[in-house]
């Protein structure tokens with residue numbers, strides 16, 4: 244057999260030599276020639292770039308004056324730059340020819356999607372509005388939750404995928420997806436797990452921001468909670484909407500999430516002898532939302548409850564929101580789920596600012612976090628097929644395999660090793 248091996252080896256070398264000589268090497272090759280030449284001296288700069296920031300109380304023409312654009316006709320600019328959007332801190336970039344004292348070009352980013360450009364023309368300035376393109380990129384991120392969702396995402400999603408601020412947006416978005424299923428202020432336990440397919444947006448200038456949650460698998464306190472985005476809403480494996488008649492927590496996660504990385508929410512703060520609700524410690528002024536659609540039946544002082552709102556819902560259910568610093572509804576008002584009805588405070592018998600929330604069925608207090616809310620509405624029959632196709636793609640992405648036949652190449656990365 245050794246002779247056969249030698250023959251094979253010789254044949255390979257000969258074939259390689261032929262390919263090489265004929266210049267028809269069948270595979271792309273690394274370029275070997277490196278041209279070492281004296282780099283020509285860079286051409287002298289023709290322009291100087293500078294940036295300036297709009298100070299508080301300053302007008303646009305004051306800023307332009309300071310940068311050499313004096314008495315410019317700003318009528319074109321005024322049409323595109325909404326004065327109400329001209330907030331302090333807005334950064335203007337100028338380009339000035341070396342041989343000139345006046346810039347010939349000015350740009351300002353007025354929003355993530357828009358840039359206003361001023362170019363010096365023969366007589367005055369031309370103003371143009373440019374749209375900044377953001378390209379979506381898809382990532383799968385996963386990890387364990389030890390203290391809170393926010394802390395977990397902040398610690399385990401790498402900076403190369405999303406910056407700190409954008410990770411906070413991801414946490415808010417996830418909390419929103421599960422707002423009917425999970426009370427993130429208290430339901431999470433050590434060992435919980437997240438696996439999320441998310442979209443980030445990258446601008447042509449290289450800025451990165453959070454886009455959308457596309458799918459997610461959370462394992463929270465022993466419950467597996469899949470979610471697939473379809474038609475702008477989220478559905479479970481069976482195609483039932485995640486939306487329910489009641490929110491799990493009637494306080495905005497995003498308004499309290501900043502506390503999350505440092506201190507976990509702890510139940511009261513002065514537990515009374517007979518405590519029939521759930522307490523959410525939050526800063527005074529944090530918005531309080533109606534947990535479900537209903538009619539306000541009480542709005543005012545109520546003894547130890549302090550400022551209290553009570554809402555009557557369908558099926559004999561009522562909810563109470565107590566210790567409010569402000570009430571933002573009135574008796575008889577119809578409210579919808581998520582609508583702001585007041586602000587967290589410490590009125591009545593409260594040792595510190597918190598929301599006391601009660602969920603009652605036919606007058607009997609229930610644990611709002613344990614109440615069975617039934618199934619959400621299913622995907623419309625006519626859209627069932629489309630949903631299943633979408634779910635399959637998203638499941639593959641959750642598993643970490645790139646989406647096949649995608650028009651837009653999906654970029655998949657594991658933010659953290661699965662444990």
Ligand SMILES: [Zn+2]
Pocket residue numbers: 511518520521522598599600
């Ligand atoms: Zn309480």
